[in-house]
Amino acid sequence: xxxxxxxxxxxxxxxxxxxxxxxxxxxxxxxxxxxxxxxxxxxxxxxxxxxxxxxxxxxxxxxxxxxxxxxxxxxxxxxxxxxxxxxxxxxxxxxxxxxxxxxxxxxxxxxxxxxxxxxxxxxxxxxxxxxxxxxxxxxxxxxxxxxxxxxxxxxxxxxxxxxxxxxxxxxxxxxxxxxxxxxxxxxxxxxxxxxxxxxxxxxxxxxxxxxxxxxxxxxxxxxxxxxxxxxxxxxxxxxxxxxxxxxxxxxxxxxxxxxxxxxxxxxxxxxxxxxxxxxxxxxxxxxxxxxxxxxxxxxx
Amino acid sequence: xxxxxxxxxxxxxxxxxxxxxxxxxxxxxxxxxxxxxxxxxxxxxxxxxxxxxxxxxxxxxxxxxxxxxxxxxxxxxxxxxxxxxxxxxxxxxxxxxxxxxxxxxxxxxxxxxxxxxxxxxxxxxxxxxxxxxxxxxxxxxxxxxxxxxxxxxxxxxxxxxxxxxxxxxxxxxxxxxxxxxxxxxxxxxxxxxxxxxxxxxxxxxxxxxxxxxxxxxxxxxxxxxxxxxxxxxxxxxxxxxxxxxxxxxxxxxxxxxxxxxxxxxxxxxxxxxxxxxxxxxxxxxxxxxxxxxxxxxxxxxxxxxx
Numbered sequence: 010x011x012x013x014x015x016x017x018x019x020x021x022x023x024x025x026x027x028x029x030x031x032x033x034x035x036x037x038x039x040x041x042x043x044x045x046x047x048x049x050x051x052x053x054x055x056x057x058x059x060x061x062x063x064x065x066x067x068x069x070x071x072x073x074x075x076x077x078x079x080x081x082x083x084x085x086x087x088x089x090x091x092x093x094x095x096x097x098x099x100x101x102x103x104x105x106x107x108x109x110x111x112x113x114x115x116x117x118x119x120x121x122x123x124x125x126x127x128x129x130x131x132x133x134x135x136x137x138x139x140x141x142x143x144x145x146x147x148x149x150x151x152x153x154x155x156x157x158x159x160x161x162x163x164x165x166x167x168x169x170x171x172x173x174x175x176x177x178x179x180x181x182x183x184x185x186x187x188x189x190x191x192x193x194x195x196x197x198x199x200x201x202x203x204x205x206x207x208x209x210x211x212x213x214x215x216x217x218x219x220x221x222x223x224x225x226x227x228x229x230x231x232x233x234x235x236x237x238x239x240x241x242x243x244x245x246x247x248x249x250x251x252x253x254x255x256x257x258x259x260x261x262x263x264x265x266x267x268x269x270x271x272x273x274x275x276x277x278x279x280x281x282x283x284x285x286x287x288x289x290x291x292x293x294x295x296x297x298x299x300x301x302x303x304x305x306x307x308x309x
Numbered sequence: 310x311x312x313x314x315x316x317x318x319x320x321x322x323x324x325x326x327x328x329x330x331x332x333x334x335x336x337x338x339x340x341x342x343x344x345x346x347x348x349x350x351x352x353x354x355x356x357x358x359x360x361x362x363x364x365x366x367x368x369x370x371x372x373x374x375x376x377x378x379x380x381x382x383x384x385x386x387x388x389x390x391x392x393x394x395x396x397x398x399x400x401x402x403x404x405x406x407x408x409x410x411x412x413x414x415x416x417x418x419x420x421x422x423x424x425x426x427x428x429x430x431x432x433x434x435x436x437x438x439x440x441x442x443x444x445x446x447x448x449x450x451x452x453x454x455x456x457x458x459x460x461x462x463x464x465x466x467x468x469x470x471x472x473x474x475x476x477x478x479x480x481x482x483x484x485x486x487x488x489x490x491x492x493x494x495x496x497x498x499x500x501x502x503x504x505x506x507x508x509x510x511x512x513x514x515x516x517x518x519x520x521x522x523x524x525x526x527x528x529x530x531x532x533x534x535x536x537x538x539x540x541x542x543x544x545x546x547x548x549x550x551x552x553x554x555x556x557x558x559x560x561x562x563x564x565x566x567x568x569x570x571x572x573x574x575x576x577x578x579x580x581x582x583x584x585x586x587x588x589x590x591x592x593x594x595x596x597x598x599x600x601x602x603x604x605x606x607x608x609x610x611x612x613x614x615x
Binding site for chain 1: 320323324326327328332335336445446448449450451453454457458460461464465466472549552553555556559560570571573574575579582583585586589590593
């Protein structure tokens with residue numbers, strides 16, 4: 010026992026860096042997911058610098074070109090071209106921008122709205138609580154996807170509409186969870202002291218309650234990021250999301266269906282892999298945050 | 310008990326009322342409902358006729374009342390594309406959707422429950438990690454992409470399974486798996502956590518103290534009790550599956566209600582879209598209500614809390 014401990018200590022003296030990385034791994038620090046998310050954000054931010062071609066304009070003579078490593082592929086189109094001869098790599102790069110914008114905005118808008126309503130509902134109580142929670146419950150009972158499709162179908166496809174629609178269906182869970190936490194926080198001594206000290210209800214909610222419930226909202230937001238991205242891809246795939254010719258990953262999958270039976274795999278495999286990588290990373294990060302911040306949130 | 314059921318019933322009615330009000334208002338706020346209700350390319354005279362027919366010139370609340378009474382009579386209007394009653398159209402598509410959802414449910418339970426149990430019995434061993442990866446993938450891949458990948462692999466490259474349509478068991482395999490994977494992940498996670506709870510309970514400890522073989526403890530004592538929450542969730546999920554199947558049905562051209570919704574959007578057949586969303590909402594609200602009541606019957610504590 011002692012011998013093995015001593016030998017591992019001496020090994021750690023030599024292999025400091027790998028040991029440190031291993032320590033990160035044992036704590037479950039999601040290094041790879043964070044790296045992937047950061048990369049996607051950077052790609053989204055600098056899309057117009059990185060992308061080799063215009064994502065919305067193609068050369069019809071170059072349509073359905075396979076990736077560079079296949080027989081008829083060219084270096085010019087590293088990941089091939091689609092049914093209109095547009096460069097797949099450039100579309101993937103600009104697609105990251107839409108996924109990041111939609112995902113983050115939805116989660117932030119829904120999170121702010123839901124958390125605010127949850128705090129108001131939980132702190133003010135009585136009829137305010139009754140009204141907000143009845144609406145939340147009724148809203149929670151609706152089929153999210155079909156309802157979003159319905160909304161998208163009547164207001165028409167556009168990036169801003171998608172954001173409003175998804176935020177409108179995702180705020181409810183924040184409201185439910187925040188309210189539950191506020192109910193216990195408001196009975197704590199520091200809140201009572203603030204009441205005695207003459208703070209207004211608004212100040213108490215903002216300065217004393219909010220900082221104590223924000224962790225759960227952040228965890229939920231991270232876990233919902235993936236859902237929002239999948240929802241956007243789904244709406245775009247069905248033709249009620251991001252309008253063509255914009256390069257969204259879901260839209261690329263819808264276009265890719267045209268070449269599926271001919272075996273043009275790159276049009277289906279690549280955009281889907283991007284969605285999966287990003288959602289997987291967000292889920293892993295969310296799982297880690299959940300355990301880190303609050304083990305009580307396991308059932309989220 | 311009676312009071313509890315009445316209260317839940319009231320909440321369900323509020324949900325349905327809110328759904329109908331939202332859909333009604335959205336149609337009127339977002340533009341001219343006559344344009345939505347008219348066939349694409351209708352003339353100005355046609356639009357006027359529709360305004361007359363639906364009373365769109367009357368005050369909003371009278372319009373809503375007539376909207377609601379039509380719905381309660383099962384009158385969801387006529388489909389522009391199929392030229393038939395929308396409600397009948399929906400009912401004619403429902404069996405296909407239920408068949409797909411049942412197959413997907415069977416897949417999700419057959420995969421989710423055993424992997425969940427093994428993961429719980431062998432915590433932190435390779436099987437547990439394997440199950441976690443399977444669940445994470447299921448939660449991270451859009452179901453329609455799973456479908457597209459399977460078409461690419463099993464239909465285009467291997468030529469084993471038909472890529473679209475319905476009729477035989479072979480048509481059902483890929484849609485059921487792509488729809489069921491996400492739910493298999495959910496059922497696996499729930500089985501695992503529920504099984505872990507039960508394995509830590511007093512009666513399982515007692516069974517072990519009696520000297521029963523571990524296999525018998527798991528199969529006879531733990532398994533049955535761990536399954537209750539999973540099967541309850543599966544009941545709700547069956548209805549949710551019918552409603553989220555729209556993308557999978559679109560990918561595989563499966564003739565269910567999801568495909569109907571997609572066609573409604575593609576052909577701008579608004580009555581169809583409206584009816585599909587409303588009826589989907591009704592199904593989910595009703596199932597949630599049934600589950601709430603069922604829970605109250607099983608667990609008396611719930612009756613007094615809510």
